[in-house]
Amino acid sequence: MVLEVKKISKNFGGIQALTDVSFSIEQGEVIGLIGPNGAGKTTMFNMITAMFPPSSGEIIFMGKSLSGLKPHEITKLGICRTFQNIRLFSDLTVRENVMVGNHCRLTTGVWQSVFRTKHQKQEEKKVLEKADEILEIVGLLEHSQTIAKNLSYGQQRRLEIARALASDPKLLLLDEPAAGMNEKETNDLFDLITKIKSLGITVLLIEHDMPLVMRICSRLVVLNFGEKIAEGTPDSIQTNKEVIEAYLGVEEEEEELA
Numbered sequence: 001m002v003l004e005v006k007k008i009s010k011n012f013g014g015i016q017a018l019t020d021v022s023f024s025i026e027q028g029e030v031i032g033l034i035g036p037n038g039a040g041k042t043t044m045f046n047m048i049t050a051m052f053p054p055s056s057g058e059i060i061f062m063g064k065s066l067s068g069l070k071p072h073e074i075t076k077l078g079i080c081r082t083f084q085n086i087r088l089f090s091d092l093t094v095r096e097n098v099m100v101g102n103h104c105r106l107t108t109g110v111w112q113s114v115f116r117t118k119h120q121k122q123e124e125k126k127v128l129e130k131a132d133e134i135l136e137i138v139g140l141l142e143h144s145q146t147i148a149k150n151l152s153y154g155q156q157r158r159l160e161i162a163r164a165l166a167s168d169p170k171l172l173l174l175d176e177p178a179a180g181m182n183e184k185e186t187n188d189l190f191d192l193i194t195k196i197k198s199l200g201i202t203v204l205l206i207e208h209d210m211p212l213v214m215r216i217c218s219r220l221v222v223l224n225f226g227e228k229i230a231e232g233t234p235d236s237i238q239t240n241k242e243v244i245e246a247y248l249g250v251e252e253e254e255e256e257l258a
């Protein structure tokens with residue numbers, strides 16, 4: 001088992017964002033975490049990556065409890081995420097953005113950097129090669145010298161994933177990677193996630209693009225108002241009454257507001 005989420009609850013000063021949510025992920029799976037707006041999906045990512053501590057419950061990653069760990073320690077263990085909003089170093093090149101993502105794996109100390117030791121030079125070369133390898137995977141190698149802000153929107157989202165891959169994750173958390181993408185970009189994203197899966201990396205995906213979720217995920221976990229209301233294959237979730245009601249409820253409210 002890669003990840004075991006055990007009865008996680010999170011309370012933000014009276015707002016119950018998550019209540020007793022449990023699920024687990026096996027090595028190599030692509031799992032979808034879905035639910036209407038405000039259901040608690042991003043909060044769950046924040047719990048797994050230790051952005052905030054849970055109010056109760058425990059998360060186990062590859063047999064090790066994450067309780068009390070800091071975000072950088074979680075990254076080092078092999079969990080990395082992307083964010084809903086693009087968070088790139090927009091004035092750095094594409095390659096530099098990926099190299100920054102590799103930072104947590106470096107072993108060069110301050111003095112080795114100052115004196116440009118052989119170890120440091122070797123490590124720098126390795127980081128460069130690794131960055132290019134990842135850029136090749138995400139299809140951005142030809143843009144390695146481009147300044148990040150000059151990439152198209154879809155390319156910037158791919159660069160975010162590249163940066164996350166640079167930390168060598170065993171578990172990759174993607175927060176709405178298809179948001180704002182056109183059909184072609186979404187298809188490319190499908191191919192990229194498939195490639196990531198074939199590298200043996202386990203993926204937990206928050207996504208509102210249901211056709212993409214249904215195509216790429218082997219299993220879905222559905223949240224509504226902070227509670228898990230269903231879990232199962234895409235087919236079983238599509239016909240689940242409680243899930244349909246949770247989503248229809250949102251649509252009806254939106255219609256009323258319109």
Ligand SMILES: Nc1ncnc2c1ncn2[C@@H]1O[C@H](COP(=O)(O)OP(=O)(O)OP(=O)(O)O)[C@@H](O)[C@H]1O
Pocket residue numbers: 012015016017035036037038039040041042043044
């Ligand atoms: N840092 C925080 N402080 C206070 N309340 C928060 C915080 N983070 C999330 N919440 C609240 O927790 C609830 C769940 O929010 P969350 O962002 O996890 O939902 P979501 O499912 O990711 O929604 P969306 O699909 O809109 O991104 C919401 O009511 C939100 O306002």
